[in-house]
Amino acid sequence: xxxxxxxxxxxxxxxxxxxxxxxxxxxxxxRAAVRMFNARGFHATSLDDVAxxxxxxxPTIYHYLGNxxxxxxxxxxxxxxxxxxxxxxxxxxxxxxxxxxxxVLRRYSLVMMDDxxxxxxxxxxxxxxxxxxxxxxxxxxxxxxxxxxxxxxGIADGxxxxxxxxxxxxxxxxxxxxxxxWHEPDGPLSAEQIADSMVNILISGLAPRA
Numbered sequence: 001x002x003x004x005x006x007x008x009x010x011x012x013x014x015x016x017x018x019x020x021x022x023x024x025x026x027x028x029x030x031r032a033a034v035r036m037f038n039a040r041g042f043h044a045t046s047l048d049d050v051a052x053x054x055x056x057x058x059p060t061i062y063h064y065l066g067n068x069x070x071x072x073x074x075x076x077x078x079x080x081x082x083x084x085x086x087x088x089x090x091x092x093x094x095x096x097x098x099x100x101x102x103x104v105l106r107r108y109s110l111v112m113m114d115d116x117x118x119x120x121x122x123x124x125x126x127x128x129x130x131x132x133x134x135x136x137x138x139x140x141x142x143x144x145x146x147x148x149x150x151x152x153x154g155i156a157d158g159x160x161x162x163x164x165x166x167x168x169x170x171x172x173x174x175x176x177x178x179x180x181x182w183h184e185p186d187g188p189l190s191a192e193q194i195a196d197s198m199v200n201i202l203i204s205g206l207a208p209r210a
Contacts, residue, residue, distance in 0.1 A: 026064040028054065033065070034075040034115045042072060042127045073132050076123050079116035080139040083108055087146035097154025102203050104150060105172060109195035112180040121180035144169055154206070161208045172202055 032053050036045045047068050051058045065071045086107035090100045111117035120140075125133040148169045154160030179194055189197075 022064075029056075029061055029064050030071070030074060030078070031115065033061075033071050034119050037072065037075060038115065038118045038122060042123065047071070069129060069132055072119075072123065072127060073135070075116055075119045076136060077139070079111060079114075079118075079120040080143065082111045082114070082116065083120075083143045084139075084146070086111065087143060087150070090150060091146070096157050096159035097150055097152075098159035098203065098206060101147075101150040101154055101160070101206070102199060104147065105176060105199045105202060106195050108173075109176045109179060109198055110191055112177055113183045113185075113191040113194065118180040121177045144173065147172065158208065160206045163206065168206070175202060
């Protein structure tokens with residue numbers, strides 16, 4: 001049989017290429033939205049503003065993400081998912097409770113200085129519908145329980161002093177949330193330096209005293 005001539009390249013993208021293109025565009029819209037929410041505030045930002053910053057139309061945002069509240073929920077969900085993943089990773093690591101808690105706190109601090117973590121800190125329940133607020137609170141509650149579990153592990157194995165677990169979790173999260181408000185990416189200290197310094201200070205207060 002005579003060899004077949006090489007087929008001409010298709011002018012149409014494959015399904016994988018279309019999916020990748022869609023995800024890249026969706027990510028660009030989401031990143032532009034979260035940065036504008038963080039800089040201006042949710043109420044002061046319109047989807048027209050976000051669309052204009054990308055040179056697209058508002059219906060394009062609806063296509064990729066939905067309405068303004070859905071965009072915000074997607075932003076805070078991304079931040080909360082990063083925190084949940086950090087807690088899950090720390091629980092699976094070897095070492096005592098204090099070492100694993102240090103790991104999750106450092107990652108927690110870094111997330112809070114990223115765009116999506118900042119959005120979690122700067123978003124209040126009042127910006128969301130009743131359904132959206134309930135979802136937001138439930139996800140934050142799950143992260144709080146994960147941190148409490150690590151504290152309990154440390155108390156059980158003796159690497160953490162016998163402290164009030166609930167208040168300790170609140171104190172740690174409260175301290176690490178604040179860099180999401182005051183940290184400047186172009187400031188004198190990097191996010192990694194701030195995270196290391198803050199976590200070292202916090203961890204030193206948890207270890208048992210001789």
